[in-house]
Amino acid sequence: MSDLEPRPEESLCESSGRPGPRAEFFPAREVPLGGVRGVTVFRSLPQRDLPTVGAWCFLDHFDGASKANPEGHDIDPHPHIGLQTVTWPLDGRIRHRDSVGSDVEIAPGQLNIMTSGHGIAHSEYRVPGHISGHGLQLWVALPGESRDIAPHFEQHRELPAFRAPSIEGTVLIGTLDGVTSPATAYTPIVGADLRVAAGADTALPLNPAFEHAVLVIAGALSLDGTVVEPGSLFYLGSDRDAIRVHDTTGAHLLLLGGEPFGEDLVMWWNFVARSHEEIEQARNDWEKHDVGRFADIAGHSPEQRIPAPPLPGLHLKPRKRRCGVPHE
Structure with missing residues (x-):
């Protein structure tokens, strides 16, 4: 996709520093x-x-x-x-x-x-x-x-398994609590597919130098007392070495994190x-x-290439922590 x-x-995105702990949907x-x-x-x-x-x-x-x-x-x-x-x-x-x-x-x-x-x-x-x-x-x-x-x-x-009390999953890229994926990464980062056991009351270790976010794929759980369900990205900010996880029914989630992009x-x-x-x-x-930059793909004809949409009329520049539209 x-x-x-x-x-x-x-989308216009200015670099940002460590935001500190947050809890935002x-x-x-x-x-x-x-x-x-x-x-x-x-x-x-x-x-x-x-x-x-x-x-x-x-x-x-x-x-x-x-x-x-x-x-x-x-x-x-x-x-x-x-x-x-x-x-x-x-x-x-x-x-x-x-x-x-x-x-x-x-x-x-x-x-x-x-x-x-x-x-x-x-x-x-x-x-x-x-x-x-x-x-x-x-x-x-x-x-x-x-x-x-x-x-x-x-x-x-084959990707490495992550296991903690009442939590298990797969590290897709980067490192989570000492478990490192073989996938090539060019910045300090983590992506992990995790499943939380029903009845869990445990801690998920985090890198305090990273900012993190959680996407619940199925089920629901409580993170540091906040109920998180599918449909929203839950942003944790940075400067956390762990987050408390409580789950009554079992949940499937994606954990994303990395050093704030500079x-x-x-x-x-x-x-x-x-x-x-x-x-x-x-x-x-x-x-x-330009086949020097975007070469043809074997098995596809040139007519199958998706044409690029028209560029927006405005000449936009990055702005801090805002994306998609310019400031008024």
């Missing part, structure tokens, strides 16, 4: 995907007042199966720059192909991570016979020294950059079919 809104807004918004009939995603990042959590700058919880597409959806070739895509399916199978020659299927429990660097194109197709639509798609912003590296792709079929970002469509001019150049390179 990628940002396929037909008229994406430019950021409701996900429903976003219909352009060109994919009947598919709506629930987008938790970026938010107007929370554009990033560490280097995490995009989070969609998607369920692509619908009456129009009961077995899922296909997403044709489209480009990325300046980011890593992190794909974590919760059911079914997805076929990933890209312009560096990757052609793999991914199933639940496996992780795809694609580093776009200077430029990459990819597609995501359903696998016949497998209903594939429920999962998580995330982006990690690449820091300045890595954002123009050569694009590359990796798949991890660079300004401009995000638009499928691009993460530092200026409007970089976005404009990437869009032009895609539209003029």
